[in-house]
Amino acid sequence: MSELLSVQGLETQFRTREGIVHAVNGVSFGLKEGETLGIVGESGCGKSVTVMSMLRLIPSPPGKVSAGKALFQGKDLLKMSDDEIRHIRGSQISMVFQDPMTSFNPVLTIGRQVSEPLEVHMGMNRKQADDRVVEMLTKVGIPNPRDRLNDYPHQFSGGMRQRVMIAMALVCTPQVLIADEPTTALDVTIQAQIVELAKRIRDDLGMAIIWITHDLGVIAGLADRLAVMYGGYIIETAPIRDVYAHPSHPYTLGLLGSLPRMDESGQRRLVSIDGLPPVLLEKPNFCPFAPRCKYVVERCWKENPPLMQISPDHTAACWVNPETGRER
Amino acid sequence: MAANEVLLNVVDLVKHFPIMKGVLIQKQVGAVHAVDGVSFDIVKGETLGLVGESGCGKSTTGRAILQLHRPTSGSVFYEGKDLVKLKGETLRKTRRRMQMIFQDPYASLNPRMTVGQIITEPMLIHDMTTQKDTQGHAERLLKLVGLNPAYTSRYPHEFSGGQRQRIGIARALALEPALIVCDEPISALDVSIQAQVVNLLEDLQAKLGLTYLFIAHDLSMVRHISDRVAVMYLGIIVELTTRDELYSHALHPYTQALLSAVPIPDPAIEANRKRIILTGDVPSPVNPPSGCRFRTRCPIAAEICKQKKPEFREVTPGHWVACHMV
Numbered sequence: 264m265s266e267l268l269s270v271q272g273l274e275t276q277f278r279t280r281e282g283i284v285h286a287v288n289g290v291s292f293g294l295k296e297g298e299t300l301g302i303v304g305e306s307g308c309g310k311s312v313t314v315m316s317m318l319r320l321i322p323s324p325p326g327k328v329s330a331g332k333a334l335f336q337g338k339d340l341l342k343m344s345d346d347e348i349r350h351i352r353g354s355q356i357s358m359v360f361q362d363p364m365t366s367f368n369p370v371l372t373i374g375r376q377v378s379e380p381l382e383v384h385m386g387m388n389r390k391q392a393d394d395r396v397v398e399m400l401t402k403v404g405i406p407n408p409r410d411r412l413n414d415y416p417h418q419f420s421g422g423m424r425q426r427v428m429i430a431m432a433l434v435c436t437p438q439v440l441i442a443d444e445p446t447t448a449l450d451v452t453i454q455a456q457i458v459e460l461a462k463r464i465r466d467d468l469g470m471a472i473i474w475i476t477h478d479l480g481v482i483a484g485l486a487d488r489l490a491v492m493y494g495g496y497i498i499e500t501a502p503i504r505d506v507y508a509h510p511s512h513p514y515t516l517g518l519l520g521s522l523p524r525m526d527e528s529g530q531r532r533l534v535s536i537d538g539l540p541p542v543l544l545e546k547p548n549f550c551p552f553a554p555r556c557k558y559v560v561e562r563c564w565k566e567n568p569p570l571m572q573i574s575p576d577h578t579a580a581c582w583v584n585p586e587t588g589r590e591r
Numbered sequence: 592m593a594a595n596e597v598l599l600n601v602v603d604l605v606k607h608f609p610i611m612k613g614v615l616i617q618k619q620v621g622a623v624h625a626v627d628g629v630s631f632d633i634v635k636g637e638t639l640g641l642v643g644e645s646g647c648g649k650s651t652t653g654r655a656i657l658q659l660h661r662p663t664s665g666s667v668f669y670e671g672k673d674l675v676k677l678k679g680e681t682l683r684k685t686r687r688r689m690q691m692i693f694q695d696p697y698a699s700l701n702p703r704m705t706v707g708q709i710i711t712e713p714m715l716i717h718d719m720t721t722q723k724d725t726q727g728h729a730e731r732l733l734k735l736v737g738l739n740p741a742y743t744s745r746y747p748h749e750f751s752g753g754q755r756q757r758i759g760i761a762r763a764l765a766l767e768p769a770l771i772v773c774d775e776p777i778s779a780l781d782v783s784i785q786a787q788v789v790n791l792l793e794d795l796q797a798k799l800g801l802t803y804l805f806i807a808h809d810l811s812m813v814r815h816i817s818d819r820v821a822v823m824y825l826g827i828i829v830e831l832t833t834r835d836e837l838y839s840h841a842l843h844p845y846t847q848a849l850l851s852a853v854p855i856p857d858p859a860i861e862a863n864r865k866r867i868i869l870t871g872d873v874p875s876p877v878n879p880p881s882g883c884r885f886r887t888r889c890p891i892a893a894e895i896c897k898q899k900k901p902e903f904r905e906v907t908p909g910h911w912v913a914c915h916m917v
Contacts, residue, residue: 305781305782305783306781420872422872423872450644450645450808450873451644451808451810451849451852451853452644452848452849452852452868452869453644453872454852455851455852455854455866455868455869456868456869456870458854459866459868477781477782478782478854479782479856480811480853480854480855480856481854483854483855483856483857483858483860483861484854484858484861484862484864503858504858504859507856507857507858507859508859517783518782518783519856520786521782521783521785521786522782522786522811522856523789523811523812523814523815523816524811524855524856524857525810525811525814525838525850525853525855526855526857526860527814531815532790532793533786533789533790533815534786535783535784535786535787535790536783536786536787537787539751539753539754539784540781540783
């Protein structure tokens with residue numbers, strides 16, 4: 264499998280009244296064809312800003328992508344003209360947003376909104392576009408799609424709206440689908456429906472997916488690889504099974520320990536991570552997790568650890584091996 | 592104290608919200624059947640989990656118990672008194688012993704009051720303290736929930752979500768209640784912070800002998816914290832039993848589907864898991880289905896489910912379920 268998308272050293276800042284917020288501090292990752300990459304982290308860790316920066320969706324000012332590259336099929340998305348990037352967004356790389364309630368235009372019909380990318384990118388006429396939209400809506404499981412083309416977003420339930428959003432992202436058969444917390448606003452039974460749908464469509468169309476979430480449960484059954492983010496850095500990446508079997512960063516370990524598990528009967532006390540997530544007003548010259556870390560050693564306060572190879576396909580940004588508690 | 596002393600007894604609780612139409616002369620044209628005949632007991636010192644999807648009536652149940660919504664019918668017996676029949680001063684006095692923790696720590700604290708004022712206001716209202724003693728009480732309560740006692744003169748915006756939720760807990764504890772209704776107390780918080788708050792709730796229960804009604808939609812967290820669990824669907828309880836029984840032998844098809852939909856944070860297990868995927872959405876509570884409310888999405892629905900409402904019965908000791916097919 265070849266590398267479809269490669270992000271290198273991405274940095275994004277926001278100018279605020281309190282000062283400059285360092286939201287993303289040198290993030291690098293790759294995405295292969297047909298691969299599903301999960302990006303996990305808590306609110307404010309920079310996971311959404313990373314993909315928004317990549318697609319140039321950061322409002323500027325106050326935001327600014329100050330460094331890095333985002334190579335898509337060898338071309339840097341960050342250096343493209345507005346026209347070129349517009350050509351890629353929505354046709355080759357498309358996005359599904361978290362909140363299906365606010366991401367549609369309430370005064371346009373669903374048919375009109377879902378067919379828009381087809382008219383813009385493919386130059387289809389109304390009739391061709393409508394046929395394609397009906398096909399896509401059928402694929403995502405909307406009953407009587409032809410009758411529903413003239414309905415407005417408020418006439419759909421949350422789960423159905425998320426399906427329509429996925430259909431809209433897929434009409435131009437993109438190579439990369441970015442899903443930003445697509446199930447967070449939904450109930451568990453509906454979440455299960457959407458996750459099944461995403462898997463089926465991925466297998467049908469063979470596209471690559473970047474799935475952003477804070478839920479280590481949902482992503483476990485879905486992703487091939489996982490990147491864990493904290494304080495604007497990727498702090499661990501590995502194939503999905505390795506992350507759960509051998510978490511190698513204390514933060515990943517803490518996240519897994521703080522989750523109650525449904526298949527666990529004992530009244531284990533949850534391992535909480537003390538303290539609060541960092542305020543990103545300054546770029547620290549020490550490990551951003553050090554103030555909350557149980558394994559902290561002197562070196563953590565002096566140098567911010569880079570991502571280090573710990574096994575052929577597994578990297579973690581920590582001076583300490585949490586399995587032994589000793590420095591690497 | 593008897594081991595199984597019932598603290599709260601809810602009998603056939605109903606709450607309908609009227610739907611009005613008309614400009615000058617308002618006429619009731621229908622009702623949202625938010626809670627439609629819910630009965631359960633809570634034993635002193637236990638945690639009863641109340642789970643269900645959004646709109647199933649779990650929060651309305653919690654509020655109707657505290658008489659924040661006056662129930663349409665039914666009874667709520669708390670320490671022997673029927674709260675539904677109480678009014679004014681007597682209700683207020685009885686309600687002191689039951690408190691609530693709210694979901695949204697950003698909306699449930701008054702931004703213009705200091706933390707000290709927020710926490711001690713209920714004590715002043717109930718004449719449990721005087722103005723000059725409030726400082727001491729505020730400091731004691733902040734310490735109890737793991738916050739720095741020096742924070743009493745700060746305002747809510749200076750705190751993070753998890754800290755605010757601790758302030759909400761301190762306020763609930765101020766009146767020394769026996770029962771606390773926790774209405775999704777952790778769903779607005781980040782994962783690493785959720786564990787902090789849940790651990791705090793467990794510690795306080797052990798220390799102060801509290802009884803919790805824990806309302807949540809996260810089945811993993813409910814399994815962690817509850818002794819018994821009630822599952823709600825569209826205004827009724829469909830299954831009620833002990834935690835271990837529910838998670839190992841769920842009988843109601845809705846509970847089974849709900850449990851199978853919860854992801855487990857382990858890729859090795861997830862890879863081989865069979866899911867029961869429910870089709871469609873929850874029907875509208877304005878016009879709930881006839882007979883069994885779950886029949887429109889139920890994988891094993893039969894003719895009888897359409898005609899007859901299933902009785903909520905005890906199938907094995909302590910395991911209640913409302914389904915014709917069990």
